[in-house]
Amino acid sequence: MAETSSKIQTFxxxxxKENPVLRLLLGMCPVLxxxxxxxxxxxxGLSVIFVLVCSNIVVSLMRNLLKPHLRILMFTLTIxxxxxxxxxxxxxxxxxxxxxxxPYIPLIIVNCIIICRAEACASKNGILISIVDALGxxxxxTATLVLLAGIRELLATGMFFEIAVxxxxxxxxxxxxxxxxxxxxxxLILGGANIISKKVAA
Amino acid sequence: xxxxxxxxxxxxxxxxxxxxxGLLLAATNAAWQPMIIQNEKDKFNNLANDLINEAVSFxxxxxxxxxxxxxxxIVRTDIKKAVDANGQCVGWAFVAEGSGFADxxxxxxxxxxxxxxxxxxxxxxxxxxxxxxxxxxHDFFRLQFMGAPxxxxxxxxxxxxxAIDSTxxxxxxxxxxSEAVVKILNDYVEQVKSLLEDEGSI
Numbered sequence: 001m002a003e004t005s006s007k008i009q010t011f012x013x014x015x016x017k018e019n020p021v022l023r024l025l026l027g028m029c030p031v032l033x034x035x036x037x038x039x040x041x042x043x044x045g046l047s048v049i050f051v052l053v054c055s056n057i058v059v060s061l062m063r064n065l066l067k068p069h070l071r072i073l074m075f076t077l078t079i080x081x082x083x084x085x086x087x088x089x090x091x092x093x094x095x096x097x098x099x100x101x102x103p104y105i106p107l108i109i110v111n112c113i114i115i116c117r118a119e120a121c122a123s124k125n126g127i128l129i130s131i132v133d134a135l136g137x138x139x140x141x142t143a144t145l146v147l148l149a150g151i152r153e154l155l156a157t158g159m160f161f162e163i164a165v166x167x168x169x170x171x172x173x174x175x176x177x178x179x180x181x182x183x184x185x186x187x188l189i190l191g192g193a194n195i196i197s198k199k200v201a202a
Numbered sequence: 203x204x205x206x207x208x209x210x211x212x213x214x215x216x217x218x219x220x221x222x223x224g225l226l227l228a229a230t231n232a233a234w235q236p237m238i239i240q241n242e243k244d245k246f247n248n249l250a251n252d253l254i255n256e257a258v259s260f261x262x263x264x265x266x267x268x269x270x271x272x273x274x275x276i277v278r279t280d281i282k283k284a285v286d287a288n289g290q291c292v293g294w295a296f297v298a299e300g301s302g303f304a305d306x307x308x309x310x311x312x313x314x315x316x317x318x319x320x321x322x323x324x325x326x327x328x329x330x331x332x333x334x335x336x337x338x339x340h341d342f343f344r345l346q347f348m349g350a351p352x353x354x355x356x357x358x359x360x361x362x363x364x365a366i367d368s369t370x371x372x373x374x375x376x377x378x379x380s381e382a383v384v385k386i387l388n389d390y391v392e393q394v395k396s397l398l399e400d401e402g403s404i
Contacts, residue, residue, distance in 0.1 A: 036332060065215050074216060081223040085230050092234035095241040099327050102305075156332070174333035 007132045010121075014136025021144040022193040026112040031145060032182040034104050038161045041149030043097050045142025047086045047105055052114050052134040054082040059122035060130035066123060075118040076109070083108045113141060144189075151185050152176045246310055249324030250284065250295035253312035253348070257284035257292050267397050271300060271389045281394055283403075284312070291315045291403075296394060297326060300386035303378040305329035307338070309386055313352055317395040317404050322348035323387065335379035343380070346370050352391050357384045 020026045027048075034044045058078045059066075066074060087105045090098035098105065108114065117137055122130040153159055156177035158166035175181050250260055264281040271277055277299065284293040295312040307328040312321035322344060330336045337343060342363060347355075349366045356369050357380055363371040372380035398404045 062215065062219075067212055067215070070213065070216055074219060077216070077219055077223060081227060084227055088230055088234050088238070092237040092241065095238075095245065102329060177332040 007129060010129055010133050011136035014133065014138070014140040015143070016140070018137075019140040019144060019193075020113040020116075020137055021141060022190060023197075024113075024116075025190075026116060027141060029107060030104050030111065031148065031186065032179065034101060035145055035149040035152055035182055035185075036156065036177045037153045038146055038149045040097065040101055041145040042142065043090070043094070044101065044104065044108075045138070045145045047083075047090070048108060048111065048113070048141055049135070049138030050086055051079060051082045051108055052117060052138045053131060055079045055114055055118055056122040056130040056134040057127060059118045060125060060127045063123045063125075071119075071123065072115070075115050075123075079114050079118070080109045113137060148182070148185055148189060151189075152181050156181060245326065246282075246295075246297065249310040249326060250282070250312055252324055253310070253321040254284045254293040254295065256286045257295075258287050259285050260295055261285060263294070263403060264397060264401060267296075267394070269298075269390055269393050279390075281398065293321055294394065294398065295321075296390070298323075298386045298390040300382055300389065302328055302330050302382045303335045303376070304331065307379075307382055307386065309383070311387060311390060313391060313394070315404070317391075317398055318352055320347050320350045320352055320387070320391065323383070330376070330379045334373070334376040337373045337376055338379050338383050340373075343370075343373055343383075347387070352395060354388050354392065355384050357381055 014020070016023075018024060021028075021031055030044050030048075034040045055075070055078045059075060062074070083106060086108070087098070090101070090105060117133060121133040125133070150160060153161075154166065155173045156175075158164055158170050158172050173181070176185070247260055251257055260282040262280050263283040266278040267281050268276050268278055279296045279298065281294055281296045283291055284295055286292045293312055293314050294317060295310060297308060298311045299306055299308045301307070305328070307330070308326040309323045310326050311323045313319065314321055324344075325339045328336065328338065330338060346363055346366065347370070350370075351368055353368050357372050357377075358369050359372050359374075359377070361369055361371045370380070370384055395404070
């Protein structure tokens, strides 16, 4: 029972309390770069979940064999392998999406969230808890990306998931599709998350 | 001997993992590479087919043709012959690239059978500013090139964008991207034409 509740706690931590974007401020590069529209943001989020789950499984399996001074090298090797697989998959099955995401899929290799979870969780815990942690963190990351991308796509193009939803009189704000829109929206979301967490704590 | 033992003790996991991951990547690559190559061919053919509608196939006529893009830079591109259903040459198409505002712009450029008129260009990949530079993909800009003479083009900030001639009206707010496209065409078309003449193809 206690074990189940600790798994639930690990899972929900990634969604809010330790949300990688809103609370830990990790992985800011893709957060700012691929959130101009929901589709690329969702693809990025799912790719990160895939890499996170696979690398956590592998790191957890070899956690007792890791030498302290070689562990980061092993993490990077593991992560790079799964990122390359994700990149090849997108190039083969979703070529349009792959070209619109450009270098940001290969850049998952240096995404701090993944190496952070390998170090903080998978290298110290069993396989089940590592998978639960990866899913929680990955979903937290994806949900935040989709939220940010949803706001930006809506205001920049009047569309959501490439479907027009805004009334005809709406004038698109081109700036929201550009880096400035990413910074402003992220700042407001971070501020909002801070207010909510303070209220919850009080 | 002790040194060797120490080395293996410390790094065996890294060596085994490198081989394991290497094999995994090799297998993935072998499985998906044909699809990736096909996707790239399809993308080229679709864009080139939009420009030369009567073409049914594009066969490489000049492989790795050398193009001088200025400042001593030489790039290579395959010049493909567009063939219609009767086996007649209906034009030529090739990939052309150059620096854009934010990143490299890669275009598919097509000319008619005599390389006297442009059939137009399609954007293979670009990373221009959304809402501004990415308008190089829009018809307003692209249509100006369709049927324009294959002579050095000039860019103008004002003028009639409906007139098909060697003067191209720039996209307002995206002069750099407009200039980049015109420069790419000017760099490539003349040289491709003379290469084809040298070969006796036109």
